[in-house]
Amino acid sequence: MISQKINRSAVQIDAEVISNKKVGPYHHMVFAVGQVAAACKPGNFVAISVGGSQSALILRRAFAIYRALDKGPMGGSIELVVAAHGEGSKWLCARNVGDFVDLVGPLGTAFGVPTTNANTMLIGGGYGSAPLFALAELLKNRGCRVDMVLGASTANKIYAPLEGKRSVSSLTLTTDDGSAGIHGQISEAIPRLIREYKTEVIYSCGPMGMLSAIAKIAEEFDISHQCSVEEAMACGIGVCMTCVVPIKHEDGIKMVRTCIDGPVMDGSEIIWDRKSVMDAL
Amino acid sequence: MISQKINRSAVQIDAEVISNKKVGPYHHMVFAVGQVAAACKPGNFVAISVGGSQSALILRRAFAIYRALDKGPMGGSIELVVAAHGEGSKWLCARNVGDFVDLVGPLGTAFGVPTTNANTMLIGGGYGSAPLFALAELLKNRGCRVDMVLGASTANKIYAPLEGKRSVSSLTLTTDDGSAGIHGQISEAIPRLIREYKTEVIYSCGPMGMLSAIAKIAEEFDISHQCSVEEAMACGIGVCMTCVVPIKHEDGIKMVRTCIDGPVMDGSEIIWDRKSVMDAL
């Protein structure tokens, strides 16, 4: 299965942790990666080995690149926003400045940028906001209007740092519990906002349920939708075939690797209804 | 298999590392263990869990107690001399002051002390010297003459700290490569020393090969020999039956657990010849 989309910039490096700060329930972590930073595009991710040499955790963990700085005081660096979820991400969050991690990246596809000015909406759920800030900057520089909508179950799970907000024309927050912004699920607020901001392109990143709901809305409004999906990945580099999503295909369903043909994919091509896929297989 | 010898003092505690110093190829480590220290006797050992919660290393590692201090500035403490051998002991050596380890102890039998004054010889190979210093102190206080013989492959592998030497009447070193003391294997030097010091009781601790050679010498001289054996242990508490050594028994061979009936055992009871045991089984 030779894919044209393999991210040819990917390399394997020992990356030094140069900062690790707790921000709400997340860890904002910075890694010295040298020239690798220059190759990182918004939407790309990295795969990090966790647990150390005698760990029972044998697979890498994937994290979206929040920001890549080509030239900083420590050379090139990348930043991640990590939720301490299970053992692997907890291990990563527990790294100290000066520790090294084995990192492969940049991996996967990047967000596509409209060729002309367009009204864009960037929708992020939880740490799904991470890759959207770099995208916002890019879009803004290209002259696009950027409306950002960030949601989470509760206020402190919205990751929206000050410096990230510079590039956005508007920022709307939603929380399931009403502790900040609009009360309710993020997808409920979207239709009204699309109308209000005359959105022409949607970018989204977050849990699969959210992406699926947005895909439906994008279809109804008939606007393009690029989403960054999150499937469990064993390798991150395209060799294991575990990370697939079903997409529509002339002969029915095709399973494509989200680590190579994604994580950023065309929301209208993905078959979101699991049951229909299960039945068809 | 109910044994009368179960060390009833053993408890499981989280012990804080209060010192960790590199001494030659070893780490001298001190752990705060509170009241546990009072129950530790020379010859006892502890079993420590290694690698952390997601480690692929699932078994405890055994270490002889080098010293136990009933009341120190940090309360009771025990000291170990750890060789960074494989992954587990390397992990332990890498602990920092303030870290906690899960420790079970004191375990196993202790060295028996002669009821009357006697000339004793304490023979240690490599880190096998560790439990002998506390024993030396005990014997000295009981009025025994204490001759210590420490050997290793090379000079820096002999663990013989200054404070440990206080209680000995003589100290002889041997190295296989001649880099310190007498040139040659430790067992080669022993017969002459036994004659010289009129040794009545031998205590030994070190690799099985060394113990076996000493057992033979003790038999020739017809003097009593207590040795601390080192068999691979899965549990350290007597439930797995992996740590056995063959001993002479009315009906032939009996396998006894070195974590309960040892590590300190009567050298004359052990069947040292592996081949004869293999053939008999």
Next chain:
Amino acid sequence: MSTLDFSTKIGSKRFSNPIFTASGCASSGSELAQFFPLTEIGAIVTKSIMTKPRTGRMTPRMAETPSGMLNSIGLQGPGIDVFLEKDIPWLVSQQAKIIVSIAGETVDEYGVLARRLRAVSGISAVEVNISCPNVENRGQVFACQPDTAVAVIESVRRNIGGELPIIAKLSPDVTDIVEIAAAVINAGVDSLALINTLLGMVIDTNTMRPKLAGKTGGLSGPAIRPVAVRAIYQVHQAFPNTPIVGMGGVASGRDALELILAGASAVSVGTATFGDPTAVIKIKNQLAELLTQKGFNDFRDAIGFAHRGI
């Protein structure tokens, strides 16, 4: 917080909770008793006992492996006489629930052991470890063929009399574990114990020889848990009414729950005890908490839950 009915049943016998020790991983109980009262656990499953005293194998008897270990003890033990004379009375004096594991080299030896147990009071069940080499048939393990497995069970059934539940402990090293389960259920066992260790080997790359004196050994620990879950799931699917004592790599309440959801009515903890003498107690407490969190009032509602429709 609602109270949880944590009891479980194996055949006619009730146990106050479903966390047991695993045979060969708790000796005969006295070593663990200094870390917790044996009444705290559902049952203690004793090390497989044979008719005569056995020396077992030469060392090395163990090798640590990634998230697991190999053992090759060779069924060292005092023999049934000493066991009944010393170990059982001591366990009874501790008010421990006792499941006696038996092992034999011939079909007859199992029968002899069963007969010795029939009159013994204080025993709650007998676990028949059929993962032993059959000396009468080229050392082939009894559990590996339906006919030899059945022969052992029938011999035990004939000799044990009364209503002592019989648990057949199966080996995962077979082409079709459901076939073996079917055979022994047909032969009248009340329960199955799943799984025994997997046959493995470690070669010491320093000496360049097999690490264990017995060359091969049994693989246990978290490494094998997915195999245990699969075996339990398959057998429970086929025989939902036969209680299963599950085991294989359980080291936390989560792991115990996993085996229970697959179909286990009780869970034995083996290798985890080597890493932590109080593992059984921690696992029991974690399991109770998890079950309560998930809204189970009766432990037995969780058994085989993974099989039920969504």
Next chain:
Amino acid sequence: MSTLDFSTKIGSKRFSNPIFTASGCASSGSELAQFFPLTEIGAIVTKSIMTKPRTGRMTPRMAETPSGMLNSIGLQGPGIDVFLEKDIPWLVSQQAKIIVSIAGETVDEYGVLARRLRAVSGISAVEVNISCPNVENRGQVFACQPDTAVAVIESVRRNIGGELPIIAKLSPDVTDIVEIAAAVINAGVDSLALINTLLGMVIDTNTMRPKLAGKTGGLSGPAIRPVAVRAIYQVHQAFPNTPIVGMGGVASGRDALELILAGASAVSVGTATFGDPTAVIKIKNQLAELLTQKGFNDFRDAIGFAHRGI
């Protein structure tokens, strides 16, 4: 330092070094090629290919387990036509040594695949993955019974012609792997690949259902290494002249050496590549260093060394 002859042979074919990728763990090579030149490894073993394109299973397709993982891909692949048209020429252009793995649902499908391969140049061997469900026989895996295993091999042998070595890849989920090995060797295979994954299951204790969409999956990684070593040792003991491609949990040069000492003539690296894209290269270099340290001048002297007297 003396130079090491690192080459190995499988049937009539020579490989410059004994470290291969494992089927299904290197896709068809292009993804790894950005991390190292494919000429660096002994051979690339391609993902098992079937006659038609296959969608494979729904996600979740994987679950991490202690020192291992489960996978249930369902043999997703482009089908033999696209494979021969695109993947093979690309691999040939990279000057990679190629071993093609084939899989079928019927005995005939294997034959059809073998016939398609007979005229293809640039292939060094064909690995026959017989750990597939036989749709003509209740989905029973071909590798689980001697007769079905033999039927597949005979079908391949008849159709492949010429001197392309045939490697039969066996499943460890059998009562007696030596029996299966004997049967396929008798049917004319040149080599054996040991071992495929073990059948396992993980239950997600949050959803309380099997974690994988396919319910069961194949267990791989360091967790299963002791089972692989045992299988290789047993089979090499019985058939010292049949070269074995060993695999199962190899993650370092030490691990590769362990399988070689047990009897492997080459070692495939699977799951380790997921954790480290350059694992195969590191393992190859570590192995070369270890062999040299131990005084081997010829790699082949190390094969099966653990069997020789002390």
